[in-house]
Structures are given as C-alpha cells and as structure tokens.
Amino acid sequence: MNAIETLVGEFGRLPGIGRKTAQRLTYYLLKASSDDTRRLARALDRVAAEVKVCAACGNLTDVDPCEYCGDPRRDRRQLCVVEEASDIPAIEKSGNYGGLYHVLGGRLSPLDGVGPDDLNLHGLLGRIAEGVDEVIIATNPSVEGEATATYLHRLLGSSSDVTITRLARGLPVGGDLEYADGVTIAQAFSGRREM
Amino acid sequence: MNAIETLVGEFGRLPGIGRKTAQRLTYYLLKASSDDTRRLARALDRVAAEVKVCAACGNLTDVDPCEYCGDPRRDRRQLCVVEEASDIPAIEKSGNYGGLYHVLGGRLSPLDGVGPDDLNLHGLLGRIAEGVDEVIIATNPSVEGEATATYLHRLLGSSSDVTITRLARGLPVGGDLEYADGVTIAQAFSGRREM
Numbered sequence: 001m002n003a004i005e006t007l008v009g010e011f012g013r014l015p016g017i018g019r020k021t022a023q024r025l026t027y028y029l030l031k032a033s034s035d036d037t038r039r040l041a042r043a044l045d046r047v048a049a050e051v052k053v054c055a056a057c058g059n060l061t062d063v064d065p066c067e068y069c070g071d072p073r074r075d076r077r078q079l080c081v082v083e084e085a086s087d088i089p090a091i092e093k094s095g096n097y098g099g100l101y102h103v104l105g106g107r108l109s110p111l112d113g114v115g116p117d118d119l120n121l122h123g124l125l126g127r128i129a130e131g132v133d134e135v136i137i138a139t140n141p142s143v144e145g146e147a148t149a150t151y152l153h154r155l156l157g158s159s160s161d162v163t164i165t166r167l168a169r170g171l172p173v174g175g176d177l178e179y180a181d182g183v184t185i186a187q188a189f190s191g192r193r194e195m
Numbered sequence: 196m197n198a199i200e201t202l203v204g205e206f207g208r209l210p211g212i213g214r215k216t217a218q219r220l221t222y223y224l225l226k227a228s229s230d231d232t233r234r235l236a237r238a239l240d241r242v243a244a245e246v247k248v249c250a251a252c253g254n255l256t257d258v259d260p261c262e263y264c265g266d267p268r269r270d271r272r273q274l275c276v277v278e279e280a281s282d283i284p285a286i287e288k289s290g291n292y293g294g295l296y297h298v299l300g301g302r303l304s305p306l307d308g309v310g311p312d313d314l315n316l317h318g319l320l321g322r323i324a325e326g327v328d329e330v331i332i333a334t335n336p337s338v339e340g341e342a343t344a345t346y347l348h349r350l351l352g353s354s355s356d357v358t359i360t361r362l363a364r365g366l367p368v369g370g371d372l373e374y375a376d377g378v379t380i381a382q383a384f385s386g387r388r389e390m
Contacts, residue, residue, distance in 0.1 A: 001237040002240045002256075002257050002258075002262075003238070003241040003244075003245045003246050003257045004242065004246060004255065004256075004257070006238045006240040006241060006242075007241070007242045009238075009240060010234060010238040011234045011235070013231070013235075014220050014223060014224075014235075015219065015220070015223050016216070016220075017220075018207065021211070023281060023284065024210065024211070025210070025212075025369070026242070027255075027281035028209060028210050029209075029242060029243075029278065030242065030246055030255045030280070034242075034243035034244070035243075036208070037239050037240075037242055037243040038239070038240065038243045039205060040206070040208075040236075040239055041208050041235075041239035041240045041243070042236075042238035043198070043201045043204075043205040044202060044224070044232050044233070044235055044239070045232075045233065045236045046198040046201060046202070046222075047198045047199065047201075047202045047221070047224060047225065047229075047232055048229035048230075048232040048233045048236070049198075049229070050198045051198055051199060051225055060199065060222075060225045061197075061199075062197050062198045062199070063197075084222065085222065085225070086218060086219075147362045149321070154207035157339075169371075179229065192383075195304040
C-alpha cells in the first residue's frame with residue numbers, strides 16, 4: 001500500500017473519522033510542509049513513549065505520580081472520582097476544585113460486559129482507608145454513570161465514615177429551558193435551592 | 196508542554212478538528228495500545244518522506260512519474276484537468292475514466308489572490324502541445340471552479356484544435372429533487388437529454 005493510502009487508513013481508524021475526513025486530513029498534510037507532518041508524528045511518538053498511568057490515581061500522565069497527586073498544594077482529604085482520565089481536564093478548567101482525583105477507568109455497563117472487577121475500585125478503597133474526608137462522585141450524567149454512582153455510594157457508604165457527595169444535576173449554564181430535556185428539568189426542580 | 200498537551204495541540208492544527216475533537220482523539224490513542232499510536236506516527240513519517248509531486252501531471256505520489264502517468268494502459272490522448280490531487284481518487288473510484296490527469300493546484304480566486312500564474316497552466320499547455328485529443332475540465336461545480344473552467348476554455352480553445360469538454364451538471368444520483376437547489380435544477384433542465 002502506498003504512503004498516502006496508508007495514512008488515510010490510519011487516520012480512518014480513529015474514532016469519528018470516516019474515510020472522507022481521513023482523506024481530507026491526509027491531503028491537508030500533503031499540501032502543508034512536511035515539517036508539520038513530522039511534528040504530528042513526533043507528538044504521537046512522545047505520547048506512545050512517555051505517557052503512563054499514575055500508580056496512585058489512574059490518571060494518564062508523563063510523570064508518576066501525576067501532576068495532581070504530586071502537587072503538595074492540593075487537598076489530599078478530597079477525592080474526586082471520575083470515569084476516565086479525559087474527564088480531569090474539564091474539571092480542572094472549571095477552576096474550583098483543589099483536591100485529588102481517582103480514575104475508575106470506565107463505568108458499570110453490564111451490556112458491554114463491564115462489571116465492578118473491571119474498574120479501579122481496589123485502589124479507591126485503599127486510598128479511602130488511608131484517610132479521606134470526602135469522596136466526590138463525578139461520573140457522567142448517563143444511565144451507566146448513574147448506576148456506577150449508585151454502586152459506589154453503596155460500596156463506600158457501608159465501609160467508612162467518609163462523606164460521599166456527587167455533582168449537582170440541573171440546568172446547564174447558558175442552556176435554554178425550552179430545549180432542556182424532561183429528566184434534566186425534573187432534576188433541576190428536585191434539586192432547587194432557596195435563594 | 197507535556198506530551199498529552201502537545202498532541203492535543205498538534206491534532207487541533209488539522210482542519211475541521213477543534214480542541215474537543217483533538218482531546219477525544221488524543222485520549223482514544225492513550226487508551227489504545229502504543230503500537231497503534233506509533234503506527235500512525237510511522238504513516239505520517241512515510242508521507243513526509245516519500246510523497247512528492249509528479250513532474251508530469253502534478254499529482255501527489257510516492258513514485259515519479261505517478262501511477263497514472265506511468266501506466267502504459269492508460270489513454271495518453273485524454274487529459275482530465277482537476278483542481279487538486281485529492282480530486283483524483285474520487286474520479287478513479289467512479290471507474291470509467293482511463294486517461295491521464297492534470298492537477299492545476301488550485302483554482303482562480305481573485306479574492307484569495309490566486310490568479311492564472313499560480314496554477315500549473317504552463318505544464319498543461321506543454322502537454323497539450325505534445326498531442327492530446329480531448330481535455331476534460333473537471334473543476335469543482337463552485338463559483339471559482341466555474342470561473343476556472345471558463346478561463347481554461349478560452350485559453351485552450353484559441354490555441355489548438357483539441358476537443359474541450361467539461362463534466363455534466365445536473366441532479367446527483369440518489370439525490371432528491373425536492374431538496375436540490377435551484378441552480379442545479381436549472382442546469383439539469385438546460386442539460387436534459389432525449390431518452
């Protein structure tokens with residue numbers, strides 16, 4: 001297979017990138033300077049070579065412990081439990097969480113064959129046993145994420161006196177009541193707060 | 196900048212890939228095996244190292260002359276003029292053209308500062324002078340593509356006795372008359388053929 005076809009094929013293996021997009025990206029790089037193409041190749045090589053899983057929290061990182069676990073300014077008495085390492089940048093960007101993270105590496109999904117043994121729960125229980133004040137469950141607001149949150153609540157609630165919280169459900173800021181789905185509005189009602 | 200951020204940045208430089216998509220692609224590769232990531236890096240390196248412009252037709256290729264110009268079975272008396280090398284695979288896939296190609300490397304677009312001198316017209320005139328029966332103008336059905344086709348028609352029509360044709364305009368197969376735009380329908384009418 002020639003070089004162009006090979007690159008189209010490799011781009012096409014990425015999620016959400018169909019054959020047409022793969023061709024478009026390939027021809028874009030062919031028209032760009034070969035330095036641009038090589039810089040992307042080097043960035044990929046670096047990720048393949050340097051990125052590993054943080055032994056403490058399960059975050060993807062190029063230093064172990066990761067930048068959060070290794071930061072002495074962060075509050076070690078708070079653990080925010082997320083499904084994936086990719087959820088962490090979104091929380092960090094929100095800018096008002098200063099504790100540590102714990103990455104489950106997925107969510108309970110019986111249909112996909114993902115059970116509790118597939119999640120990084122052993123590590124979570126170990127970290128809680130070392131002394132944590134609050135576990136903030138930040139799984140996704142999806143059916144599987146909710147099921148995972150419920151499972152975690154039962155698992156942790158029985159074994160320790162740690163405070164377990166979860167992120168509020170409600171109307172997204174900048175959203176439009178008119179277009180919000182019924183479940184979100186119902187949760188916004190049941191979670192309403194006195195002003 | 197760490198390896199993950201670097202890769203997100205590099206993906207984000209590609210056209211049509213915003214920051215969110217760049218993150219999604221990066222985290223997909225982080226969860227995939229590092230072999231997958233390295234394979235994409237190798238495909239990029241190959242393209243950067245091997246792909247060059249065919250001296251005869253302007254196609255992007257890893258062999259010079261390119262696979263079309265170098266194929267003795269193709270009809271050397273037909274030239275299909277396209278804007279970009281990326282147009283060629285689409286025509287090849289249609290499966291009923293057996294001549295050679297000529298890549299202009301763009302289209303006339305005064306607003307973007309692209310004039311006749313920026314297109315590979317010198318090469319086209321040289322090839323026609325060597326003896327060609329038909330030049331098929333296959334520029335895009337856009338305003339700039341039409342302007343380029345008209346310019347080519349004038350340029351070639353005056354200087355030689357070659358037949359100049361262009362691809363038919365009309366309703367796309369599988370399309371829906373109801374949703375076709377007015378210009379397309381008008382062209383389908385004016386180009387109607389006896390059954």
